Amino acid sequence: DIQMTQSPSSLSAFVGDRVTITCRASQSISSYLNWYQQKPGKAPKLLISAASSLQSGVPSRFSGSASGTDFTLTITSLQPEDFATYYCQQGYSTPFTFGPGTKVDI
Amino acid sequence: EVQLVESGGGLIQPGGSLRLSCAASGFTVSSNYMSWVRQAPGKGLEWVSIIYSSGNTYYADSVKGQFIISRDNSKNMLYLQMNSLRAEDTAVYYCASSPSKRRVDYWGQGTLVTVSS
Numbered sequence: 001d002i003q004m005t006q007s008p009s010s011l012s013a014f015v016g017d018r019v020t021i022t023c024r025a026s027q028s029i030s031s032y033l034n035w036y037q038q039k040p041g042k043a044p045k046l047l048i049s050a051a052s053s054l055q056s057g058v059p060s061r062f063s064g065s066a067s068g069t070d071f072t073l074t075i076t077s078l079q080p081e082d083f084a085t086y087y088c089q090q091g092y093s094t095p096f097t098f099g100p101g102t103k104v105d106i
Numbered sequence: 107e108v109q110l111v112e113s114g115g116g117l118i119q120p121g122g123s124l125r126l127s128c129a130a131s132g133f134t135v136s137s138n139y140m141s142w143v144r145q146a147p148g149k150g151l152e153w154v155s156i157i158y159s160s161g162n163t164y165y166a167d168s169v170k171g172q173f174i175i176s177r178d179n180s181k182n183m184l185y186l187q188m189n190s191l192r193a194e195d196t197a198v199y200y201c202a203s204s205p206s207k208r209r210v211d212y213w214g215q216g217t218l219v220t221v222s223s
Contacts, residue, residue: 001167034209036151043200043213044143044151050208087151091208094164096141098151 002026002090004099012105017078021102023088025069032091033071035064038101039084048073049091078104108132108212110201115217122191122221128184128201128214136179139207142186144197145216152197155186158207169195191221 003026013019023033031051036044047058051066061076075082083106088099114126126142142154155165155175163175174187184201201214 032208036210038151043215044210045213046209046211049206055211085150089151089153089209091206094156095166096153096156096208098143098153101150 001095002029002093002097004088004090004097006086006088006099006102008102009100010103010105013078014106015078015080019075019078019082019104021073021086021104023071023073023099025071025090025092028069029090029092031066033064033066034089034091035062035073036087036089037082037084038087044087047086075104108203110203110212110214112199112201112214112217115199115219117220117222118191119223120192120221123187123189124191124219126186126188126199126201126217126219128186130182130184130201130203133203134179135177135182135184135203138203138205140175140177140184141202141204141210142173142175142184143200143202143210143213144195145200146194146197149197154199156207157184188219191219193221195219196221 005024033051035048038044048064052064085101085103109131111129141156157175176185198216200216202210204211
């Protein structure tokens, strides 16, 4: 099975900050990497698929990139509604494993 | 509008069985990739199972041989039959769907399963 790791596990930031979250796959997953945002008590929301494809309705301050087995989610100018937990997921092969998550708080 | 509504969760004793249901609307279950994802209290997301539009099914190692995913095309419903439940199966179970097997576009609100004596 493909293992996904994320760093950091948590971070504190200010409104307006630039935030970067990294996800690493244990083997090549091509660009089959998704990013989700989850707020407390709510279902996750798909932000980015295929490493860098922004989903419809997601603000452009969110972006994704890839380099080999390393993937990055960047939030430019963090907004109050962005404080949440972010998960990566590989869509390359079953089981479609998630990363452990990165909690972004104030 | 796509909607997924789970039901069937609750308190169950260790060793018991439970069937979760997911009512889908706004799209056709049989033409999409339908998944179950769970989240233990205070923990991260865990991918559980998927059923392809072809009918092929896949499971996480942690539930293989214990859970069965299925669908009823006539009712546009997704199911998860959970057997031999253990305390570590306690979680919110999300029904999820996508036109692609490689991501999850839509999520239900989740249903809580608590395995405890």
